[in-house]
Amino acid sequence: MRSAASGKGALAGGRAVYIAMLAPALCLLFLTVVPFLDGVYTSLTNEKLYAGVTRFIGFANYLKLAQNPTFWIALGNTLLYAGLATLIQIPLGLAVALLLDVPSKVQWFFRSTIALPLLIPPVVAGLMWKTMMQPQSGVLNWLLAQVGLPPFSWLSDPQTALVSIVLIDTWLFMPLAAIILLAGLQSISGEVLEAARIDGANAWQTIRHIKLQALKPYIVLVAMFRIPDALKSLEIIYATTRGGPLNATRTLHVMAYEEAYRWSSLGRAMAIVFILWILSYVFSTILLSLWRKEEMRFHGR
Amino acid sequence: MAFALMCSLAGLTVAPGPSWAEVNWKQAEGASLNLLLISHPFVDALKPMLADFTAKTGIKVTFEELAEQPGFEKLLADLSSKTGAYDVFMTSPLNNWQYASAGWLEPLDEFIANDKLTDPAEYDVKDFIPGILASGRWTLEPMKGLGEGKLWAMPINAESYQIAYRPSLMKKLGLEVPKTYADLLAMAPKLKTEGPDGPIHGLITRFDKYWDLPYLTFGTMLQSYGVEMVDASGKLQICSDASVKATEDFVKLIRTASPEGAGAFTWDQAMQGFASGQYVMSLNEANLFASVYEDPKQSKIADDVGYALTPLGPDGQRAAAAWVWSMSMNSASKQKDAAWLFLEWVTSKDVMVKMHLAGNMNPVRQSAWANPELAAKVESWGAEPGQYRKVTEEESAVAAVRFPPHPELTRMLDRWAEAVQKSYFDNGNVRENLCAAQEAVEQMLAE
Numbered sequence: 201m202r203s204a205a206s207g208k209g210a211l212a213g214g215r216a217v218y219i220a221m222l223a224p225a226l227c228l229l230f231l232t233v234v235p236f237l238d239g240v241y242t243s244l245t246n247e248k249l250y251a252g253v254t255r256f257i258g259f260a261n262y263l264k265l266a267q268n269p270t271f272w273i274a275l276g277n278t279l280l281y282a283g284l285a286t287l288i289q290i291p292l293g294l295a296v297a298l299l300l301d302v303p304s305k306v307q308w309f310f311r312s313t314i315a316l317p318l319l320i321p322p323v324v325a326g327l328m329w330k331t332m333m334q335p336q337s338g339v340l341n342w343l344l345a346q347v348g349l350p351p352f353s354w355l356s357d358p359q360t361a362l363v364s365i366v367l368i369d370t371w372l373f374m375p376l377a378a379i380i381l382l383a384g385l386q387s388i389s390g391e392v393l394e395a396a397r398i399d400g401a402n403a404w405q406t407i408r409h410i411k412l413q414a415l416k417p418y419i420v421l422v423a424m425f426r427i428p429d430a431l432k433s434l435e436i437i438y439a440t441t442r443g444g445p446l447n448a449t450r451t452l453h454v455m456a457y458e459e460a461y462r463w464s465s466l467g468r469a470m471a472i473v474f475i476l477w478i479l480s481y482v483f484s485t486i487l488l489s490l491w492r493k494e495e496m497r498f499h500g501r
Numbered sequence: 502m503a504f505a506l507m508c509s510l511a512g513l514t515v516a517p518g519p520s521w522a523e524v525n526w527k528q529a530e531g532a533s534l535n536l537l538l539i540s541h542p543f544v545d546a547l548k549p550m551l552a553d554f555t556a557k558t559g560i561k562v563t564f565e566e567l568a569e570q571p572g573f574e575k576l577l578a579d580l581s582s583k584t585g586a587y588d589v590f591m592t593s594p595l596n597n598w599q600y601a602s603a604g605w606l607e608p609l610d611e612f613i614a615n616d617k618l619t620d621p622a623e624y625d626v627k628d629f630i631p632g633i634l635a636s637g638r639w640t641l642e643p644m645k646g647l648g649e650g651k652l653w654a655m656p657i658n659a660e661s662y663q664i665a666y667r668p669s670l671m672k673k674l675g676l677e678v679p680k681t682y683a684d685l686l687a688m689a690p691k692l693k694t695e696g697p698d699g700p701i702h703g704l705i706t707r708f709d710k711y712w713d714l715p716y717l718t719f720g721t722m723l724q725s726y727g728v729e730m731v732d733a734s735g736k737l738q739i740c741s742d743a744s745v746k747a748t749e750d751f752v753k754l755i756r757t758a759s760p761e762g763a764g765a766f767t768w769d770q771a772m773q774g775f776a777s778g779q780y781v782m783s784l785n786e787a788n789l790f791a792s793v794y795e796d797p798k799q800s801k802i803a804d805d806v807g808y809a810l811t812p813l814g815p816d817g818q819r820a821a822a823a824w825v826w827s828m829s830m831n832s833a834s835k836q837k838d839a840a841w842l843f844l845e846w847v848t849s850k851d852v853m854v855k856m857h858l859a860g861n862m863n864p865v866r867q868s869a870w871a872n873p874e875l876a877a878k879v880e881s882w883g884a885e886p887g888q889y890r891k892v893t894e895e896e897s898a899v900a901a902v903r904f905p906p907h908p909e910l911t912r913m914l915d916r917w918a919e920a921v922q923k924s925y926f927d928n929g930n931v932r933e934n935l936c937a938a939q940e941a942v943e944q945m946l947a948e
Contacts, residue, residue: 249577249581249603250581250599250600250602250603250605250908251602251603251908252603252604334762334770335760335761335762336702336760336761336762336774336779337777337779351760351761352761353761353762354762355762355765356761356762356763356764356765356766357761357762357764358926441765442709442711443710444709444710444765444922445709445710445764445765445922445926446710446919446922446923446926446928447919461574461577461578462574462911462912462915463909463911463912464577464581464599
């Protein structure tokens with residue numbers, strides 16, 4: 201009797217635990233899935249903040265985007281920005297991580313200083329660099345002038361604006377790459393490095409054949425953080441060029457932001473945001489599977 | 502559709518001083534108002550005076566102050582959610598065409614007519630410069646009805662556009678202030694010199710890809726060339742011959758007399774660039790920037806700045822754009838009487854004068870223009886006594902809001918600005934760029 205009763209009690213207690221665990225999970229699901237689906241639905245409407253009546257218009261927003269040359273420019277800029285940022289930041293971060301991995305008395309100082317840009321909000325960084333890149337009064341052109349170089353247009357020339365913003369992005373986020381890669385370097389067993397040294401491997405051979413091999417999953421991890429983040433980048437671009445000059449720095453996120461907050465067109469803005477979400481999702485999924493493969497290959501788990 | 506924004510300001514009489522005898526200013530005591538303010542000299546002048554309003558009415562006031570872009574974005578989010586977080590906010594006709602269409606603004610005529618809230622003699626609504634007050638009226642019909650219908654906003658200052666120049670540098674270069682755009686084009690290659698801190702460039706004006714380019718600054722040049730966005734029959738004129746000519750001349754001026762980066766200058770860069778002494782001339786920028794140029798704390802050229810009328814167009818015509826900052830009441834406000842008492846107080850004769858004296862230019866009330874203290878304050882502005890006031894008054898006589906009211910006018914004008922910028926950056930020819938913009942605007946109007 202006693203055991204049956206306690207069994208029932210345990211069952212009831214177990215159910216309570218399940219319910220207690222299920223409730224927050226459902227809440228979380230509700231708070232993420234419902235707004236997401238609402239956003240997708242909005243992209244299928246002609247919703248404008250100032251217009252009283254909203255109609256379901258199917259894929260009209262998407263079709264209009266496909267016919268809009270600015271959309272294709274923005275898509276190209278988005279991919280270019282994310283590609284350039286990642287391609288510059290990973291090798292640079294790797295170089296910095298290798299330097300920070302060299303034992304030295306001042307290592308702690310450089311390790312803490314390298315992370316400083318990460319503490320600055322992107323909007324602030326954007327405004328700060330905009331001032332420094334100002335063609336007439338900015339410090340960057342003053343520095344160029346000191347070595348006899350002519351002034352550079354930085355953010356105000358369609359040919360150079362996107363690259364200038366990628367430079368700001370690199371200043372801000374390269375430390376993230378460096379810190380992750382440094383963690384990777386420090387996970388390499390000292391015995392392996394010692395064995396390589398005894399076998400006569402020089403520094404370059406150690407980096408190439410041991411460190412870089414061990415870092416592969418970490419490099420993919422950096423790409424996994426940075427690519428979706430760069431695809432969604434908005435603050436730096438809006439603080440510096442607002443998508444201009446012309447459409448030189450107009451990315452999908454800038455375009456969506458302007459549709460929503462300058463022109464009140466929520467339907468069109470959500471269509472752009474949904475396309476951006478698909479892009480981020482595809483890249484994240486590919487990188488996640490690559491990361492798992494690398495982890496499995498190197499660490500056997 | 503176009504209407505003169507400002508009347509002639511000469512010879513106006515001063516109305517009697519305030520007494521506020523007829524209105525019980527304590528009738529909403531205990532209420533608490535929240536304002537959304539956009540950073541501007543008006544706000545700098547207002548903040549120290551808010552305690553006076555609270556002492557007079559017992560109404561507490563809190564506010565948020567934001568830059569123009571984030572301010573309007575935050576306001577849009579609040580107004581569309583209809584929470585009424587802001588009872589009163591700074592705005593403009595261009596914004597109000599969207600807000601009023603959505604039903605987010607409270608019409609103000611009834612508050613003015615309510616003698617429990619407003620003493621008609623004391624408030625004296627006829628003292629507002631008629632064109633400026635009328636810019637806040639609209640019938641809500643797209644593309645028409647400006648200056649008619651309900652009053653959606655109370656004006657707090659107005660600006661037009663004029664030339665600012667450095668008299669010492671013009672003299673050094675042996676140049677006279679240009680009377681026409683042809684004169685300006687002819688002198689453009691000579692507008693440069695060396696200063697103590699490096700090269701001094703010819704012209705500065707805003708040139709980013711936003712609506713304020715065809716609406717305000719370059720808009721002033723367009724209008725002097727006889728270009729309106731739509732003609733009397735309602736046909737778009739974005740790629741008319743006159744518009745092409747004005748755009749070609751503008752692009753040529755910037756290419757000849759402006760430095761690197763001119764194709765992306767915003768209004769604040771234009772203002773600060775001129776105040777920093779790096780330019781000979783500021784072309785068709787806001788006349789109220791004078792309060793910055795004349796302030797030695799903010800300007801390197803406070804003792805060397807002059808003002809001149811905008812040049813005449815090819816047919817000897819002068820026109821100028823106009824911008825009105827105003828305050829509106831949120832239709833979702835839960836304390837509308839208190840909100841009106843604030844609007845009434847802030848736009849009253851004596852409060853307006855105090856704020857103009859503190860730097861909020863230019864007056865929207867005739868009595869403020871006639872105020873001797875204010876006249877004395879601006880008397881020294883310019884290359885010779887009274888120059889700023891004379892130029893501002895003459896420019897005001899032709900200044901007008903010449904654009905058709907439409908909730909999506911900013912989208913259309915952004916597209917127009919893109920065509921002008923594209924012409925500067927050498928992408929296609931000017932006519933092709935403007936005609937592509939006209940076609941895009943036609944589609945926007947058809948939607």
